[in-house]
Structure formats: structure tokens, C-alpha cells
Amino acid sequence: MQETRNDFTKSSLSQPNARLVELMQRINFGAIEKLIFxxxxxxxxxxxxxxxxxxxxxxxxxxxxxxxQDFTLKAQVRDLFAQIETLGDGVIHSLEVKHGLPFKMIIEENAA
Known part of the structure; x- marks a missing residue:
């Protein structure tokens, strides 16, 4: 993911990442569990x-x-995708969503 702050928009995301943004917006408040990456x-x-x-x-x-259709994404979304990219492989056990934005996540990953 090579987006800069100015072009970090929904349309700049991969299809799965855009799908997650849309899901968080639909939930508004709640959580997403067992999402594999x-x-x-x-x-x-x-x-x-x-x-x-x-x-x-x-x-x-x-x-x-x-x-x-398109809008600039908030810093929380940028941080979420950066964390997933850095972690590489794992499972988001729980991603807490507040106001349609990622708030915190608990992940499962293999011990190295």
C-alpha cells in the first residue's frame, strides 16, 4: 500500500480493503470478528x-x-491497514467499530 496522506481515498483501496471500509460504515457501532488476512x-x-x-x-x-462513491479516509483507517500490512498473516479476532471507524482490534497470529 503506497498511498500518501493526500490520496488516501476509498477509491485508492484494494477491493477487499474498500469492502471493509463499507462494512464498518454500515455497522457504525459494533464489531467485526474472525476476519482473516x-x-x-x-x-x-x-x-x-x-x-x-x-x-x-x-x-x-x-x-x-x-x-x-469516494472520500478521503481518516487516520484510523490508514493505521488499521498499515497494521494489517505489517502483520502479514493472521486473524482479526475482534475489530471494534465506533462511528464507522476502527477503534481497536484484537488479533490472532502464529508465534514465530
Whole structure:
């Protein structure tokens, strides 16, 4: 991934990475579990498990960005993809999503 800060947009992402951004936006609040990555690339087969947080008397729908074709991605998204690329192979045991953005993740990886 060679994006710079200025061109780190949704359209600059690989298809699997763009798919994850869209999934996080649809979830808005919740988690994604058991998402496999190999050689720094996300795999959606088998599909990850999605956990949605529902707040009473609050907005629970997707982020407004889901209707946009392209936009600049936030630093949290850049850091998430940099971490996955650096780790190489593993499983995201849990990726916590807040406001449609990655907040923290717990990973499974092989001991070296």
C-alpha cells in the first residue's frame, strides 16, 4: 500500500480493503470478528461475523458516507491497514467499530 496522506481515498483501496471500509460504515457501532488476512490482504471467505451495537432512542443506521462513491479516509483507517500490512498473516479476532471507524482490534497470529 503506497498511498500518501493526500490520496488516501476509498477509491485508492484494494477491493477487499474498500469492502471493509463499507462494512464498518454500515455497522457504525459494533464489531467485526474472525476476519482473516494473508500477506497483508483481507480475505472475506469465510465471511467474518458482524456484531452490531444498538442504542435505544439513538441513531442506529449506517454512516452518511455510505452513499458517497469516494472520500478521503481518516487516520484510523490508514493505521488499521498499515497494521494489517505489517502483520502479514493472521486473524482479526475482534475489530471494534465506533462511528464507522476502527477503534481497536484484537488479533490472532502464529508465534514465530
Amino acid at each position: 494473508k500477506r497483508g490482504e483481507l480475505l472475506f471467505d469465510p465471511p467474518p461475523r458482524v456484531i452490531r451495537e444498538i442504542k435505544f432512542c439513538a441513531e442506529n443506521g449506517p454512516r452518511p458516507e455510505t452513499t458517497k
